[in-house]
Amino acid sequence: MVSLELYHQTYTYDTGNNLTRLSHQAQSNTWQQTITLHPNSNRGTENNNPNNFDANGNLSNLDNIGSLNWHYNNTLSKLTKQNKTTEYYVYDHQGNRVRTVIETNNQIQSQRNYLPSLDISTNQTNTLHIGTHILSEQTKDSAQTRYQLSSHLQTNALELNDQAQVISYEHYYPYGGTAIIASKDKTQAQQKRYRYTGKERDDSSGLYYYGARYLAPWLTRWISPDSAGSVDGLNLYVYVGNNPLKYIDPTGHIFTISWDDFVFILNKHLSTKKLNLWVGENHDEVEGGKIILDLNGSFWEDRNLIFEETDHTKAEPLSSWSSGAPYLRFTTLNSQKLREMVRSVHELSKRRKSYAFAANDWKDLALDYVELKRQGLTGESDFLLGAAHLLFHKLHTYAKQSGMDEKSFPAYWNFEPDTSIALISKQTLDNFPMSLSKDLRGKEEYGLWVHNKDGLVKNSILILGQKHVIKGIFGDLATKIPRDLHLLTPPSRSTASLPVRTKRCVIL
Structure with a gap:
């Protein structure tokens, strides 16, 4: 028979958040563990050998x-x-x-x-x-x-x-x-x-x-x-x-959640607050449009559709696309999958209030906002636009040469910024034609991975947002994203479970 007794543990940390001493006190046994730290780093061991690491810092x-x-x-x-x-x-x-x-x-x-x-x-x-x-x-x-x-x-x-x-x-x-x-x-x-x-x-x-x-x-x-x-x-x-009594780290890095949990969290948020979803795409690939289609029907309320249409002279409603394809910037649609996606988004736009923005090749985002409001834009919106306008925080070379508005990078930080988050598929990031280094990113964002509706890891979606916005929606599931996206940890096959959604009754 094993007897149980109360115990008391004391954890001592240094100024670098390293555990240096653990003391365990109980009536039958008292012991102490000391962690030795390298004088010039946060590397620590219990055997008084702080050099017990390889060149990359692995124990x-x-x-x-x-x-x-x-x-x-x-x-x-x-x-x-x-x-x-x-x-x-x-x-x-x-x-x-x-x-x-x-x-x-x-x-x-x-x-x-x-x-x-x-x-x-x-x-x-x-x-x-x-x-x-x-x-x-x-x-x-x-x-x-x-x-x-x-x-x-x-x-x-x-x-x-x-x-x-x-x-x-x-x-x-x-x-x-x-x-x-x-x-x-x-x-x-x-x-x-x-x-x-x-x-x-x-x-x-x-x-x-x-x-x-x-x-x-x-x-x-x-x-x-x-x-x-x-x-x-x-x-x-x-x-x-x-703080292990409050937080968990399901993968060792950024959190990954399921599509169902993502939709559940957003619907809960949307029941009391407004939220715009900005979907980034590579214009000649299907992933952005697929996210728009997957979002359709996931929420309780109808939402506007707003498309990047740089050849328009002003931001305006899209009353009919019967005269042409929705992506007029495309010179050709060689991919059958891309053509099918475009047609599906086109049909969806007929059933939703749809608008064009980014007029005159992104000359004035603030003017676009004023014009859309004048044209009757209300409620929440789903945006579809080039991923660069969500990922970058500075004008890249082509944007400067084209005279684009600096507020269009990132656009969702400058168009109802307190109610906007970005969604970018992993495949869009993997195939992105430009460098995603911190030189063009420049500012801190928080985020998490979401498995797409099909559940495939390769189709996961990166959720990005300003700290106060995305933390207000996802809480501790949202963590800081590296400014250099080359350092971003890929999504996990396993997903973090939400306590409110994991209450299960097993009939035995």
Whole structure:
């Protein structure tokens, strides 16, 4: 019988948000952990060796566990344990872990393969994922279903079988360490894989895999620096601002949410407030128009459609497009998919109040706004325009030569700015013909990734906005976006779950 008792933990941080001392006090046991920091950086270890990092800042040794090797792109390659067991990690082109192999004496002992909604190992037949939340697991040996009930942090605390009987209960320290785990037998507890914040804990290392990085719960920090740079502060190793009782980091970087959760959040916001959605496109690709079509019918109220039409002499209503295609700036539409998208958007515009803006090649955005208001523009609007007018904060060379209004970069910051956010597909960003470096961006934005309506990661959408606007809508799901978009972390296959939308009733 294990006795339970109260304990008290004290966390001490330095001015750089680094944990330097952890004190644990209980009646039966008192201990203290000290983290040693490099004098010129935020790199810290528990074995008094602050130089225990590679040239890129990745931790190279886990005290009393083994050594770590890293790929050139700062993904963990392998763990070599002190007992000579080696665990290898394989990733796909987007950096998602797809395979784990454990070898002893050059012989494979076990392996685990990961698919978008399934992970398969030698001793586990299947795992059902719902978002990042593991609803149930079935193990081969016991043919047992495990229902995992999570907290507000998506942490799996209680497991039940299909008879609603308790399999295990786990209580966690703030940063994910196990304070106590109780189960009928040791095997039941060992079979639990998805734990703190719903993430998988690797048995060999004790590290939690978050997608972009690995978390060491006993160090209360990441074991590699944030590849996005100092978007969340100068300390590149700190986990959720040292506030793990309130915040989570589902991927190790920027949040990713599902399309359904995105629509739910926007509808909740639109029930009391106004919001304009600015969709960026590459003019000869289909992604921007597809987002406009997916947005159609997602909201409770009808919305205006406003299109970038630079050949118009003034901003004005589009009463009829029967005389031509909606994208008059196109000289040709060679792609069948593009032609189909254009026709679909054209038909949609007939059913909505539609307007043209960006008149005279973006000469005066403020005048466009005044003219549209004079022409009767009211309510919320969906805009479709070139992505450059959402991504850049300065005039690029062509814009200067064309005499464009400097307020057209970014346009959504200068046209009802307190009620506007931008949506740009990942494919649009990947195929963008110009540099997305910070030289042309210049200002800070906040955002998150959203899986598109089809659920495919490659079609995910980047949501951008001014901090006060996007935080007011998405709260802590919105994080700072790097000014240099080359450093932007790609969307995750798994999505963050919203507590208000993840209340599930399982009938057992």
